[in-house]
Amino acid sequence: MTITTQPITLHINGKTTGPTDVPDNLMMIDFLHEYLDLTGSRLGCGQGLCRACVVILDNPDGSSEEVRSCITGAHFFNEKKIRTIEGHAKRNDKGEVVELAPIQQKFLEHFSFQCGYCTPGFVNASIVLLEKLKRQPITKDQVEATITEGLNDHICRCTGYVRYFEAVKEVVLTTPGLVKDAK
Template sequence: MSIKTRPCSLTINGRSYGPIEVPEGLMMIDFLHEYVALTGSRLGCGQGICHACVAIVDNPDGTSEEVRTCITGAHFFNGKKVRTVEGHSQQNEQGEVIAISPVQQAFLEHFSFQCGYCTPGFVNAATIFIEKLKHQPVERDKLEDAIVEALNNHICRCTGYVRYYEAVRDLVLKTPGLVKETTQ
């Protein structure tokens, strides 16, 4: 008995992959780990609840969204542009990290994580949130609710929520153009 495969081609962190023969029904988390050696996304619950596994899909209309890779097959991503946590840092030609993203830096400055298992999902969620605010700034008095909405689906077993939320709030407040003053 042979496993049925289909070709899959996609762009991950700016690099094209494929066509690669991928088993039908293979989850994206397994594709990332086993086919392209990107292990930053974490398999937490395996049921799409904790969001540790999310990757970012950049849509043709310029919007981005989180997609849970533990419950979404690799073929869903065929033809799409995907970002994983590995794609947020700047790297030199040898693949060495030379600078981390502002979100990653904020999380470090706030000691936002304990075990770090959920961190890739939080990094991706916060990145999408910051990118969204660049196009649609939030009113200052609605910032806290906006942060909760952006990060609310992510579960941290070590209960690091306060530090994640504080890091995002501080990054938003110190980045020009993301917050507009409340109109009266």
């Protein structure tokens, strides 16, 4: 049996990698783990249901979206810009984290996770939601429903949903420009 490969070039967390010859059927999560040593995205169910594996795809129009990396082939991302959980915190020249992204900090302050396995997916989903709200602010009466909709597809086996929700709600309500006055 011959394994066929094709080269891909990716733009991950602000850096370009490739071209790299990658097997045609390799899933993105395996490429991240095995080729780039970016192991923050988690392989949970392997069927795209739990969403622990999501990465952020930055679209050319400036919007972003979650993509499940356990069921999406690496070649789908060729020449595209993505962000993984490793790309959110600010780092110094040595690669050490010097400042967490606001949502990461709030997850810590709210003790949002127990085992932490689902956390990368929840962080990425929250960042996509916050970016959407920057483009399309909502009224205060829409906050809870909007957060529920943004996080609803993510599964936490430790049942940390309330704490994740409360952390995101705090960020939404305290970040200028995400919530507008009702008219």
